[in-house]
Amino acid sequence: MAQWNHAWRGLALAGAISVTQAGAAAAQATMAPVNDAPNPYSTVENYFKLPEGRPWGSTSAVDGDPDGKSIWVAERCGQNGCWDRAKGAMSPVPVILKFDANGTLVKSFGTGIAVFPHGIHVDKQGNVWVVDGQDNLPLRAPGAPADAPMPAMPAKVVGHQVFKFSPDGKLLLTLGKPGGNQPGQPADPASFYQPNDVITYPNGDILVCEGHGNAAPSPARLVRFDKNGKFLREYGKMGSGVEGEFMQPHGLAFDSKGRLFVADRSNNRIQILDAETYKTLDTWYQFSRLSGIFIDKNDMLYGADSESGSVNPPHGAWKRGIRIGSAKDGKVIAFIPDPTSMDESFSMVDGKPVMKKNDGKPGATGTLAAEGVTVDAAGNIYGAEVGPKAVKKYVKKK
Numbered sequence: 001m002a003q004w005n006h007a008w009r010g011l012a013l014a015g016a017i018s019v020t021q022a023g024a025a026a027a028q029a030t031m032a033p034v035n036d037a038p039n040p041y042s043t044v045e046n047y048f049k050l051p052e053g054r055p056w057g058s059t060s061a062v063d064g065d066p067d068g069k070s071i072w073v074a075e076r077c078g079q080n081g082c083w084d085r086a087k088g089a090m091s092p093v094p095v096i097l098k099f100d101a102n103g104t105l106v107k108s109f110g111t112g113i114a115v116f117p118h119g120i121h122v123d124k125q126g127n128v129w130v131v132d133g134q135d136n137l138p139l140r141a142p143g144a145p146a147d148a149p150m151p152a153m154p155a156k157v158v159g160h161q162v163f164k165f166s167p168d169g170k171l172l173l174t175l176g177k178p179g180g181n182q183p184g185q186p187a188d189p190a191s192f193y194q195p196n197d198v199i200t201y202p203n204g205d206i207l208v209c210e211g212h213g214n215a216a217p218s219p220a221r222l223v224r225f226d227k228n229g230k231f232l233r234e235y236g237k238m239g240s241g242v243e244g245e246f247m248q249p250h251g252l253a254f255d256s257k258g259r260l261f262v263a264d265r266s267n268n269r270i271q272i273l274d275a276e277t278y279k280t281l282d283t284w285y286q287f288s289r290l291s292g293i294f295i296d297k298n299d300m301l302y303g304a305d306s307e308s309g310s311v312n313p314p315h316g317a318w319k320r321g322i323r324i325g326s327a328k329d330g331k332v333i334a335f336i337p338d339p340t341s342m343d344e345s346f347s348m349v350d351g352k353p354v355m356k357k358n359d360g361k362p363g364a365t366g367t368l369a370a371e372g373v374t375v376d377a378a379g380n381i382y383g384a385e386v387g388p389k390a391v392k393k394y395v396k397k398k
Contacts, residue, residue, distance in 0.1 A: 033318040034286050037335040041381065041394040047103040048391050054078060054093060059384035059391055060291065060371040061120035061130065068377025069101040073384060073391055074110075074117035074130050080386065083115045083136040088154060090115075096130060096165065101376075103393075109169030115159045119197035119251070120372070126167040129198045133212060135159025135179050160192045162208055173229050175208065183217040190231035193219055199252040201275070203227070207260075209249040211238070214266050220246040222262070222278065235278045240267050243280050251293040251372075253301075255327045263290035263303070268315055270303070284330050288318045291371040292384070301327040304370040304383060309344060309363055313353035316346035320369045322383060322394070336381070336394055338369030 048071070050056060058081075061074035076082060077091035084091065095117050096110035110130065118133030136158050138151040160180025164173035176191040183193070194212035201207065204227030211220035221236040239245030249271075251263035260275040268289045272282040287293075289312060292304035303323045309316030320338035325331050343358045355363025370383025370392070381394040 031285050034288065034323065034332050035319045035335065035337075037323070037332050039336050040334055040397055041336050042397050043336075044393040044395060045390070047393040048073070048099050049103055049105060050097075051105065056389045056391070058386040058389050059117075060386050061117050062372040062382050062384035062391060063120045063122045063374045064376050064382075065098070065122055066124060066126050070106070071099045071374070071376065071382055071391075072120060072122055072128055073097045073099070074114070074120045076117055080389075081116050081134060082112075083134075083158070085136075085139070085151075088152070090136070090158065096120075096128060096169070107169070109165065110163075112158070113163060113171075114161075118195065121198045121200065123200045127172065128165045128167065129200070129206075130163050130165070131195050131198050131208070132159055132161050132163070133194050133196065137179055137182070160195060162192070162195060162198050162206075175206065175225060175229055181219075187219075189223070189234055190225070192223070193217075196248070196250045197252045199254065200227075205232070207252060209246075209252055209262065211246065211248055212250075214238075214247050220249060222246075222249065242271075242283050244278070246271070250291050253293045253295045255295050255301075256297070256299050261293055261295065261301070261327070263293040265289055265291055265307070266312070268308075268312075268318075282330075286330060286332055287323045287325065289315050291367075292373040294373050294375055295327050296375050299327040300375075301325055302373045302375055302381060304373040306338075306367045306369045306371040306386065309341060309346060309355045310365050310368050313346075313355055313363075316344070316353055316355045316363070322370055322373055322381065324381075336383075340364045340368055 055078045057076040057078040059075050063072050074096055077093050082091040090112040094108040094111045095114055098107035100106050114132035115136050116134035119131035121129040136154045140148050157179040162175040166172055181187040181191050181193040192210050195208050195210040198208045206225040208223045211218050220238040221234050223234050224232045236244055236246050246264050247266035249262050250265040253261045258275050260273040262271045264271045270284040287303035288305040289308045290303040291306045294302045305320050308318040308320050320341040322336040323332050324334040344363045345356055347354050367386040371386050372384035374382050383392045
């Protein structure tokens with residue numbers, strides 16, 4: 001999801017939407033949805049081939065290899081998670097997958113390493129970083145009394161960590177403690193609870209964005225480490241203010257100027273920050289509610305909206321899909337729509353947002369379309385999908 005080396009991570013508005021603290025809420029509320037940019041891409045389904053008998057699970061983690069052709073995916077074991085609570089066991093399949101330019105699986109590893117592969121980053125040396133966003137700690141069964149006994153602890157606690165692998169699958173570095181910072185317990189600033197994405201700086205420093213909820217106790221911060229994994233600092237808190245506040249910071253990218261772009265998902269915006277001080281430089285709403293973000297070497301920005309309307313009904317006037325535009329001026333020039341959003345309508349009924357299909361049935365729900373997005377050297381786009389359990393390829397129409 002996040003890249004520095006070969007990618008610096010509607011009809012459109014005339015230029016960027018720049019927002020100050022005082023005008024943030026007003027800008028979001030009054031901006032017309034950017035849904036009408038042209039779609040110059042064709043969709044290629046079933047491009048990536050898994051071994052016979054292995055189905056695709058949910059994916060949100062996709063990134064390109066430094067060779068400009070190969071694609072890495074972190075997949076959730078044929079389901080939406082790799083921990084089987086009924087059996088108390090991890091899935092036996094590897095979660096980290098490398099595909100060549102023909103969509104053929106050429107490498108796989110990472111069996112048992114992650115419960116919920118969430119984000120992925122391939123650095124300029126080809127090392128593969130994977131973020132695990134959940135854990136295998138025991139939970140009471142749905143509907144069980146609050147004082148019901150907890151199931152037994154797993155033999156090995158897994159979850160809420162970030163892993164660095166060599167290109168051949170050797171584990172090189174682990175960030176965070178297994179099981180993470182559980183709510184209600186003292187938090188270790190160098191550990192995580194529901195981390196989302198990771199990216200590396202040119203000097204090797206590591207940045208993780210964390211927080212998958214919209215209110216406390218969910219964190220909402222950026223966490224920085226040196227190249228050896230030493231904790232350096234944290235920044236941010238839960239909120240919707242422009243300076244230093246996030247609500248589900250879900251994706252990270254750098255542009256060619258070294259500015260840091262944060263997909264601040266539940267605030268329906270991109271925050272553009274100074275990559276050292278984290279001071280807010282700009283705030284953009286025209287790319288919609290982004291789960292994933294990627295910026296290529298030409299400063300083209302690819303933003304994946306997988307939730308407008310289906311998870312977040314108040315944002316339902318914005319269609320789900322991948323918006324493409326300039327990281328320099330913020331202009332959106334293309335839009336690959338989620339097919340499930342094209343026959344939906346948004347309205348307010350008795351003060352409440354309502355999503356409906358054209359036939360009057362309720363609108364789609366859940367995380368749909370691409371959540372993660374990357375682009376290869378030839379300009380082909382790849383979208384990793386949670387709900388549909390797929391990775392799609394998009395190629396320019398001839």
